[in-house]
Amino acid sequence: xxxxxxxxxxxxxxxxxxxxxxxxxxxxxxxxxxxxxxxxxxxxxxxxxxxxxxxxxxxxxxxxxxxxxxxxxxxxxxxxxxxxxxxxxxxxxxxxxxxxxxxxxxxxxxxxxxxxxxxxxxxxxxxxxxxxxxxxxxxxxxxxxxxxxxx
Amino acid sequence: xxxxxxxxxxxxxxxxxxxxxxxxxxxxxxxxxxxxxxxxxxxxxxxxxxxxxxxxxxxxxxxxxxxxxxxxxxxxxx
Numbered sequence: 001x002x003x004x005x006x007x008x009x010x011x012x013x014x015x016x017x018x019x020x021x022x023x024x025x026x027x028x029x030x031x032x033x034x035x036x037x038x039x040x041x042x043x044x045x046x047x048x049x050x051x052x053x054x055x056x057x058x059x060x061x062x063x064x065x066x067x068x069x070x071x072x073x074x075x076x077x078x079x080x081x082x083x084x085x086x087x088x089x090x091x092x093x094x095x096x097x098x099x100x101x102x103x104x105x106x107x108x109x110x111x112x113x114x115x116x117x118x119x120x121x122x123x124x125x126x127x128x129x130x131x132x133x134x135x136x137x138x139x140x141x142x143x144x145x146x147x148x149x150x151x
Numbered sequence: 152x153x154x155x156x157x158x159x160x161x162x163x164x165x166x167x168x169x170x171x172x173x174x175x176x177x178x179x180x181x182x183x184x185x186x187x188x189x190x191x192x193x194x195x196x197x198x199x200x201x202x203x204x205x206x207x208x209x210x211x212x213x214x215x216x217x218x219x220x221x222x223x224x225x226x227x228x229x
Contacts, residue, residue: 147185150154150192151195
């Protein structure tokens with residue numbers, strides 16, 4: 001497995017783990033969320049902002065740990081540079097990001113359906129979050145696909 | 152997504168250049184070894200700039216490295 005695919009798989013797994021961990025933290029056994037909070041705009045605003053900060057900070061820390069782990073593991077080997085990207089990597093990244101943005105945009109449009117039908121605001125935010133999460137995962141899936149099958 | 156209409160002789164040229172490795176060629180042209188492997192197997196068509204760099208490493212012209220078969224190229228004409 002090339003270093004690019006390893007990085008993508010690592011990103012895929014950490015995205016799932018962080019999302020599940022955060023949802024468990026908010027809604028799980030320790031979470032103090034009741035129905036009135038879920039219907040509140042402020043709750044969802046804080047939820048998304050906290051999630052964004054958590055994802056950014058946790059991803060930076062996890063990728064530093066990943067880089068250290070790779071460095072220690074391949075100490076005596078002529079390893080590949082983790083940060084190095086060439087034209088093929090950039091093309092694959094652009095293509096997979098473009099596809100994932102389509103999913104995110106589609107999700108935004110779908111999230112307007114419950115709003116237009118008069119449902120409460122929680123359905124809109126849940127739809128946006130689900131499609132945002134799926135688009136993030138699909139970006140990695142497409143990257144792995146393009147690395148394996150060619151572009 | 153193999154590109155049948157664009158073929159290359161990189162493997163042969165590497166062989167005649169003292170069994171040059173994919174990693175050595177990748178280092179010479181500034182890409183990863185995986186990109187060289189993808190070009191060799193026809194899974195990726197390099198940019199014109201990279202194609203010139205590759206031909207420059209082997210000291211041959213571009214058409215001696217890459218060949219194009221228009222009969223196999225499926226593209227829409229305007």
